[in-house]
Amino acid sequence: MITDPALQREYYEALLNKNPAYDGIFFAGIRTTGIFCHATCTAKKPKFENCTFFHTAEEALLSGYRPCKRCHPLFYPQQIPAEVRNLVEAVEADPARRWKEADFQALGVHSATARRKFKEVYGMTFVQYARARRMGIAFKEITHGETVINQQLATGYESSSAFHDAFSKIMGNPPKKANSIILYMNMIATPIGRMIAISTEEALYLLEFIDRRGLEKEIERLRIRYDARILVGNTSIHKQTTTELEQYFNEQRTQFSVPLMYSGTPFQQEVWHALEQIPYGETTSYTGIAHNINRPTSVRAIGNANGANQIAIIIPCHRVIQQNGDLGGYGGGIERKKYLLALEAEKNGVSD
Missing domain, CATH: 1.10.10.10 (Winged helix-like DNA-binding domain superfamily/Winged helix DNA-binding domain)
Structure with a gap:
């Protein structure tokens, strides 16, 4: 996510003016609709305070935004191979799916071809894209105190089932037992990629790079182990972890003091x-x-x-x-x- 105020203003002006020179330079996430767009999108322009800007489509996806159906930001440049277009459309039709070889065969595409062509076009493999879409849905920050499971929000689906399925599979449904715990998830930006931190107010349970293979399964196992519900939230442990990681990457820290929960044998x-x-x-x-x-x-x-x-x-x-x-x-x-x-x-x- 782009946090430089000067760049944010520059990109917002480009969005307002539909400046083609900025297509592919940034992606604009629109908080009020839950979509992300190119600079030249012809849709009605949002207010500046409702925009979040990203360098890559993957960042926008991981933040919970879906591709705009008007400007098709994932189809930039426009000369996208037909196989790639078909795969993107298949993911949007069922974003909660975890792809298997049989799914590729049903579309007439070999998984190796999908991996290679996605890498060429988007700089990430198809599996990374599909995972980013699922994780983005699951981790979309819930605003205004609304309950995630009961709200379709602005995800853009005709029904809330895809949002519900993708979220609840990873994060779990509301706890039924009195002793169930709440774990809070948030993102941390580092020089080598975004990380997911999951914690309570007492300890850090998980800290992983968001594109780590098998991350969803790790989170599911963690949730099941503690009979927990995972929500988006910012704990004191998360703040401490963020601060200590910043110090570490700035060569100001060689040891960490964050309290840890060792979830293993x-x-x-x-x-x-x-x-x-x-x-x-x-x-x-x-x-x-x-x-x-x-x-x-x-x-x-x-x-x-x-x-x-x-x-x-x-x-x-x-x-x-x-x-x-x-x-x-x-x-x-x-x-x-x-x-x-x-x-x-x-x-x-x-x-x-």
Whole structure:
């Protein structure tokens, strides 16, 4: 999301004037209708205070906006392959769907083709697009105190069922038991991508990059584990997490003090606590962790526990590399892992 006031004003003027030079430069989310548009959209122009501006379509989708049916912002440039158009329309017809190979076959498109062509046009794969659409619906901020499950809001559907299904599948229906808890979700912008933070007023339960594969399942498991309902909200823990992450990325913090809820098995928690002991600016391997926790035969299980970590950066699984020095995998993507390790190495006075 674009927060620079000067850019916001510049883009709003471009939107008012339907300036074609700005098509593809920004996308305008309209809060009153829930849609996002190109600069040249011919629809009635909103007030400035009702606009949110984004650099990419994916950001707009993840913020809960749907593509405008008049200017078709996802069809920019206009020379969009027919397969891509058909897939976009299929997602809009059923945005809650989790796509399987059979769904692609029914449309006469191979999943690999969809992945490649979406990447070429939008800079994200089709699966990322479909996930962004689902997550955007689920995480759309509920305004004016309205209840999410009972409100269609301005999502643009002829019925509220798609909104209801996408939201309740991930976030859950209102708790039926007196001991059910409420978890609050909010977004955090970082230099390497937006993150989802889920917390109570007492502890942080989840912190993940929003495009992490399997994120929806992680959230569902978390909700089921605590018999919880997840709502959009801004807790003191979220504010603390945001502040500490900003300090971390500005090289002003090497340790975090956010209270954490370790949502895992005793073994997983043992591994996560070991991860927290890896010094800032240093790395270790699964074998090293196995030695540190006196479980020399549990290297594979330690790798699985590392991958199950739901609190990225703060529980620093990015500091685990392969024994031969290769970086290995990372749930947030290998480029982010490189960035984080380079950031910490620079702060720690380490050079290549």
